[in-house]
Amino acid sequence: MKFALPGMLLIAAALLAQGPAQFTADGELKRPANYREWIFLSSGVGMTYGNQTAQNEANPAFDNVFVEPSAYREFVKTGMWPEGTTFVLEVRRSESETRIGKAGKFQTKAIATEASVKDKRFPDGWGYFDLGTGPSAKVLPQTAACYTCHKNNTAVENTFVQFYPTLMDVAKAKGTVKKTYVE
Secondary structure (H helix, E strand, O other): OOOHHHHHHHHHHHHHHOOOOOEOOOOOEEOOOOHHHOEEEEEEEOOOOOOHHHHOOOOOOEEEEEEOHHHHHHHHHHOOOOOOOEEEEEEEEEEOOOOOOOOOOEEEEEEEEEEEEEOOOOOOOEEEEEOOOOOEEOEOOOOOHHHHHHHHHOOEOOEOHHHOHHHHHHHHHHOOOOOOOOO
């Protein structure tokens, strides 16, 4: 019993060394159970990346972006995302009218949950996942549109920091905005 504490410390250190992103034995990303407790970066409404009719919908979807807290803290210090950084994008339907509310938009049912993970196991250093409703998800194939979009349109690494105003200020101050990024 006197070796229990050192053994527990070794296990805890090993778990921390794995980083925030957790994978199954066969390489699937485990769904982060508590992502709504992470740092909330921003919410967009009606964001679309190719479907113009989505912009004209009466009740466009909300995109809510969360990032794991230790990755956020490292970004604030350095302007870069550490290995293991995990973002979760939760897409929710919107409504515009209730018994008491007659204007504006509010969020309702979740319709999609996606993730991106910075990890050297992926060819460009980032992997993208459709988390669906299962306990884990396979990385999307390199042919998925998200790889090209993130590579070509993001402000810092493969992340849309330009949509997170306080972090864009950090990136500018730290000099980590991509030279190819155009405002």
